[in-house]
Amino acid sequence: MELVEERPWRFRIERRGAMRVPGVVFASRDLLGDAEQSLEQVVNVATLPGIVGASYAMPDIHWGYGFPIGGVAATDVEEGGVVSPGGVGFDISCGVRLLVADTDRRALRSALPAVMDGLDRAIPRGAGPGGVWRPTGQGQLERLLEGGSRYAVAEGYGEDRDLARCEDGGAVADADVTQVGERARERGIGQVGSLGSANHFLEVQRVAEVYDETAAAAFGLAPDQVCVMIHCGSRGLGHQICTDHVRAMDRAMARYGITVPDRQLACTPVDSPEGRAYLGAMAAAANYGRANRQFLSDAARRVFQRAAGARLTLVYDVSHNLAKIETHAVGGARRRLCVHRKGATRAFPPGHPDLPEDVRAVGQPVLIPGTMGTASYVLAGVPGGDAFFSTCHGAGRVWSRHRAARTVVGRELGARLERDGIAVRPRSWRGLSEEAPEAYKDVSAVVAASERAGLCRTVARLVPLGVVKG
DNA sequence: ATGTCC
Numbered sequence: 001m002e003l004v005e006e007r008p009w010r011f012r013i014e015r016r017g018a019m020r021v022p023g024v025v026f027a028s029r030d031l032l033g034d035a036e037q038s039l040e041q042v043v044n045v046a047t048l049p050g051i052v053g054a055s056y057a058m059p060d061i062h063w064g065y066g067f068p069i070g071g072v073a074a075t076d077v078e079e080g081g082v083v084s085p086g087g088v089g090f091d092i093s094c095g096v097r098l099l100v101a102d103t104d105r106r107a108l109r110s111a112l113p114a115v116m117d118g119l120d121r122a123i124p125r126g127a128g129p130g131g132v133w134r135p136t137g138q139g140q141l142e143r144l145l146e147g148g149s150r151y152a153v154a155e156g157y158g159e160d161r162d163l164a165r166c167e168d169g170g171a172v173a174d175a176d177v178t179q180v181g182e183r184a185r186e187r188g189i190g191q192v193g194s195l196g197s198a199n200h201f202l203e204v205q206r207v208a209e210v211y212d213e214t215a216a217a218a219f220g221l222a223p224d225q226v227c228v229m230i231h232c233g234s235r236g237l238g239h240q241i242c243t244d245h246v247r248a249m250d251r252a253m254a255r256y257g258i259t260v261p262d263r264q265l266a267c268t269p270v271d272s273p274e275g276r277a278y279l280g281a282m283a284a285a286a287n288y289g290r291a292n293r294q295f296l297s298d299a300a301r302r303v304f305q306r307a308a309g310a311r312l313t314l315v316y317d318v319s320h321n322l323a324k325i326e327t328h329a330v331g332g333a334r335r336r337l338c339v340h341r342k343g344a345t346r347a348f349p350p351g352h353p354d355l356p357e358d359v360r361a362v363g364q365p366v367l368i369p370g371t372m373g374t375a376s377y378v379l380a381g382v383p384g385g386d387a388f389f390s391t392c393h394g395a396g397r398v399w400s401r402h403r404a405a406r407t408v409v410g411r412e413l414g415a416r417l418e419r420d421g422i423a424v425r426p427r428s429w430r431g432l433s434e435e436a437p438e439a440y441k442d443v444s445a446v447v448a449a450s451e452r453a454g455l456c457r458t459v460a461r462l463v464p465l466g467v468v469k470g
Numbered sequence: 471a472t473g474t475c476c
Contacts, residue, residue, distance in 0.1 A: 065471090091471040128473055187473075198471060239472045321471090401474090 001039040003032075009059075009453035013039065018261065019046040024054040024387070026453035031059050031445060033398070038068040044261045045073050049269070050081025052330050052337065056387040058344050059449035060396030060441060064089060066264030069343035072390045077270045077325065077336045082258065084267035085249065085278055087340030088323050090242045092282055093289030094200075094233030095167075095319035096367035098378065099297060099312040101226040101304060105206040105465065108226050111308035112423065115204065116466045118303035120425040123202050123296065125195035125470035131292075132193030132299045133157070141189050142177045148287030149317070152294035162294065164356050166317040167346070170294070171287050172324075176280025180237070181244050184281075188237025188288060193295030197427075197470030198401075199394070199435055200232040201369070202300065204423075204466040205376060215362040215380045215459045219315050227462055228300050228312055229376055230293050231369040233321065238285040245278040270325070270338045279323065279338075286322055293317055315378075316365035320345045320393035328388050339388045347381035347391040347456050366456055370443035371395050372424075372435060373417050375463050377447045379456040391455040392447065395440035404439035405430055423466035431470055 003011040003025065011032075013023030023042040025032070032039075038061050045067055046055035052074055061070035066086025075081025101108070108115070124130040133152075135141055144151045149170030152158055163170040195202060205227045210216045221227075234241075249266040252274045253259075258267065268274040297314065304310045323340045330337070348355055348364040355364055363381035370376040374395075381389060399407070410429025413436050417424050426432040450456050 089471070094471070196471075197474090200471085233471070236472065242471090 001036055009449055013043060019043060021046050021051050021054050023057070025057040025061065026455060027059040027061065027449055031441065031449055035061055038063045041068040042071065044265060045071060047261055048073065048075060048082055048084065048265065048267060049258055050075035050079050052076050058392040060343065060392045060394055060446045062396050064342060066262055067340065067342050070392065070396060071342050072340065072344045072387045074328065074337040074339040074388050075270065076330070077338055080269050081338055082267035083270045083275045083278055083323055083338050084265055084340065085242050085246045086264050086266065087342055088282060089321045089342045090239045091233035091321055092238035092241060092285035093319045094321040095289060095293065095317065096369050097230045097293040097297060097317040098315040098367050099228045100220050100315055101228065101310045101312055103226050103308065103310045104224045105226060108308055112465060114307040115303060116423045116425055118307045119202060119300065119468045122299045122303050123195060123468050124193065125197065125468065126427040127197050129190035130194055131191045133295050135189060141185060144192065144291050145177045145180060145284035145287050146175050147171050148290035149294040152291045157298040158294050162314045165314040166290060167319060170290055172283040174280060175283035175287050177284055179277045179281035180241060180284050184237050184240035184244065187240050188235065191235040192292060193299065194235060195232045195296065195470050196235050197431055200470055202296065202468040203229045203464045205229055205462040205464050207460050208375065208463040209461045212380065212457060212459045218359050218362045219365050219378060219459065220313060221378065221460050229367070229369060229462065230296050232292055232296065234285040234289040234292065237288050241281045241285050245281060249274050249278065282323060286319065289319065290317065316367060318345060318367055326388065337388065341390055343393045344390045345393045347379065347385055347389050349381045349383045349385055349389060366391055368392060368443065368447060369394050371437040371440045372464065372467050373420060373422055373437045374443055375461050377443065377458060378460040378462065379447065380459050382454065382457050385455055387455065392450045395443040395446055397439060398441055399439040401434040404434045404436050408433040408436040408438065417467070422464050425468045427470050435469065
């Protein structure tokens, strides 16, 4: 793959063949390493009908289903632009929520083991069913799919202020529960309020370093303050919705005269029955993911209150797997675009009207989950943010799960983390080994590349004190 | 990511 270095941290893949736009990759050659397969996916995405600007890739790009993870693609709705479930991924609305405690590391030290034991009991995780919320009446799942975090708060699992600090106020509009299949509902009903497995986690962290005091203060972050980060998605419900709608689009594509270089890029126009059906179901899954994080926040709050007498306040909740209809400037005109972000985080600039008033002046909080034993980051959106105001989403996997499990012994990793002062509460040792830090890129390098590429700025680094994993 | 293959 020929990459032309336009400027440091920004590479271009020139248009050729069926590409409608060029590819743009924000990274260094070091970070890209052996990314040949995922760069081929960047090229494939550039062929989608209606795509505008470029097929973008973030510094944490790696191979995914159809689209690369770390990919951003926007299509023009009025110009026949398509929506593709592969551009969102199987874990619809996977995202991150950060809460801050009214205590610092010193004050929490003696209570930390009790907090971790409490979280160990209170946080459902791992594959399969189990969640903190159980429906007790008719139509509750439907109301949750329409209301997201708002529904959870209305049911008593949070406070109104939480909603002001959620992307979209806690719920995506236009969820269409009639497009959520029976099987998706069956899988979803028993998993509300659960982490799931793989790289999903709940961590107790501390603010290790503040890089931007103004933004950190606006977000409510101070050095050594204790935080809780929750990284999870829409579990089996989102997975089933993706499966169902990929199949429907794969069948329907030919009727719209659409051909794609990879069947995993199945898509139809946004403005088509299949496109609207997917977006309606996707919005429902997005709300499920948000409600999921809201219910888990409530569970964590109860543990912190009981075990440490500490209160948790929401900083922000943002997804990194979603397609959204947004208005952006394209070639000097305002256009309605379907922006696919898959393993990429929305990063609205300072002053954006959709941001909560109390953080608007400094830009959107962007939450980047790192890997166990390393660090996570809080970033902020910047003016003129490229790629439709998007940035990275995490470290980015470099070893397969299989290779990680083969190379790393879970118990040894657990002991290593404990020696480094990180309390670990895994559900399985195998699961822990698959998520070993060495299986990922260096999250600090990914964040630095994103900042230098002009996509965001770094606000604070968080390091783990305790890890709860599936 | 995922009742890690209907």
